[in-house]
Amino acid sequence: MTLQDVLLAVVGLVAVAGGVAVVSTRQLVRAGLWLVVALGAVAVEFLLLGAEFAAWVQVLIYVGAVVVLLLFAVMLTRAPIGPSTDLDRPALPAVLVGAAAGLGLAALFVGVFGQFQVPSPAVGTAERIGDAVFGDWVLPFEVLSILLLAALVGAIVLSRPSAPQETPVAQGSSR
């Protein structure tokens, strides 16, 4: 066990603990905040694995935008302070599937990579990632931009108030 291993394990524990809290807390907004902890810990894992650029993208997009959007939605849908009662379905199928996926994959990884060791990664990967994105992967990158645009338009269309022609003209004067 090197220092990096210990750090990886500790941060991994934080991530898993955060994840457990996300799926088990009965307080809606707290779930979003625990998600910040879990995603932040994953970002630190990225850092330890030498993926500096991916780590900061994770912080910028996930913590700065996605979680904020989620919290925003939770608050707009009138989340109470304190526990909510009807958040959960029956546990049994979820536990079965979750445990099977999680523990099964974990067992698989331990079995395959149990004693595998690799040299510590070099930091400073932004340039290499740039080369890769705009070299080999430039076509998927462009497709992705179209997807983002479509998502943007879709979100705007969905969240706009109902179009005026849905209500009859006589009743529409109340606005």
Place this chain on the structure above:
Amino acid sequence: MSIPGAGLGKGLAVTLKTLVTPSTTQQYPDVAPELPPRSRGVIALREENCTVCMLCSRECPDWCIYIDSHKEEVVVPGAARPRQRNVLDRFDIDFSLCMYCGICIEVCPFDALYWSPEFEYAEYDIRDLMHDKDRLGEWMATVPPPPPHDPLGEPSKEETAVAKRASAS
């Protein structure tokens, strides 16, 4: 035709100009303020001028003047019968109510009330703002002398009366 955003620039210019202009603030407790002449600080009482006519108390808009008195007989030598005279027992002004309108001073027919420019009489207890006649009398020392007459103005009524009497005799 105004340029959009010109107002924003003007705001910046005004504040910058004020920044470099020396400010005229007086650091009050360290530096005594320069009060204008005849400022209204506190009301002073010249007790011997008061005849207990009660005009001030009645005209006071917020009823902050309290007067008590009794009558005394004064034997005037040579007079047929003793004269009656009002003696002031109590003359209080409640400065927690006073609104410094100065009506009492205006209406006093015997010049018993005066404006004094003293203003530093704040108290920790609101009840201490009730000034009795001794306290009001102490303020008399701070009353500035009356302004001199305007040399180009009309002569006062008393002066014209004296002059008229002199010319008549």
Place this chain on the structure above:
Amino acid sequence: MIRPVIPLVTAALLFGLGAYGVLRRRNAVLVLMSVELMLNAVNLILVTGDTMRERVTGQVFALFVIVIAAAEVGVGLALVLRLFRLRQDINTDQVALDDEPRAATPAGEPALAGASDGEQA
């Protein structure tokens, strides 16, 4: 030297937690959060794979996943808010897929009440 098994197991557990959350939670926003957990687990595996093979392809894919996740959350939350505006509730169990939104029904009631009044008069 580092052992890639540690982040890999972390990712596996996170994925399991995410799957559990998606199935367990009723609240639509909580389901979205669980999906984010699963996506993150996948990203972690991609990045760990990079470290093992000393390449950056996995990180490129992780970036793509993050971008897609952002788009997905944008559209997903727009849907959730739309649902909330229609039904004042974002419980996924109570979304009936075939009926009209509840907001449409009160419009018919005054007309019926008016008709019955007319009959009585």
Place this chain on the structure above:
Amino acid sequence: MTWEVVLRVGLVAVAFLTLPLIVGQTEHKVMAHMQARLGPMYAGAFHGWAQLIADGVKFAQKEDVTPRAADGPVFRLAPAVALLPYLLVLLVIPLGPGDLVGQQLDVGLFFVLAVVGVGVVAVLMAAWASANKYSLLGGLRAAAQLLGYELPFVLSAASVAMAAGTLSLPGIVAAWQPWWLLWQLPATIVFFVSGLAEIRRPPFDMPIADSELVFGYMTEYTGLRFAFFLLAEYVGIVVISSLTAALFLGGWHGPWAESVGWLWMLLKTGAVAFVVIWLRVAWPRLREDQLQRLCWLVLVPLALAQLVLTAGVRVALS
């Protein structure tokens, strides 16, 4: 090696503790004189230089109140979360030529943008956990504002990164040339304006609009926790000013940069901070819809146009 790191972190901590106080004191005095007042004159005898220390003592003495209906742990944690990102950002801002910087970071600019974005989480935490509808309104306003202005903020920073060809902050400052002032002028303006909005300073202080929302997400805070929020605001001014100075105004560039480069950086930062204070005094607060309109219809297109221009010039030059 180890104690050098300790020294660097220590120096950054000293900067973290002194620069915001200097900015705060400057704000007191500048604002006062712009309003034809004198401002604090008593604390510390000479022109009230110790006013903010006295304020700190006062804040420390106040009772630490957590409302009964509030979500306690979240409520108490929010001020620290608000402060931490700015502290981290100060680590990577270059002060002078060479390695006069808290921590060399290959993707420093990206790090800064990512970490500054975390502050919004603290605002939402404070707003929601206060159990106060005005706080919540303020928090939602802040979240909408910060999400919106993040875009021009990042885009204008990307423009200068593209011009310099690096994401490292010392690298960008080293690559800076005086004619960039002209070429990157739209990006400078966009960055500064959206930076102001990011730290919620007037005229972008709708989240704490005191005439509408009491004090927004800070309404329920008292004592030291409130002081933390205020400190975060002033560290925010330092961060935004120094970033503007480093990215767009050339950082330590100037005459005799080799020896007094750090002074140039501090001077430029101070000048930008003065403008931040000046705008607060001179301009009224924007309305909420004006705010979003400015962001999406002016700043974002401007930043995109600047990106196209930057890319064009880069291609033409290479």
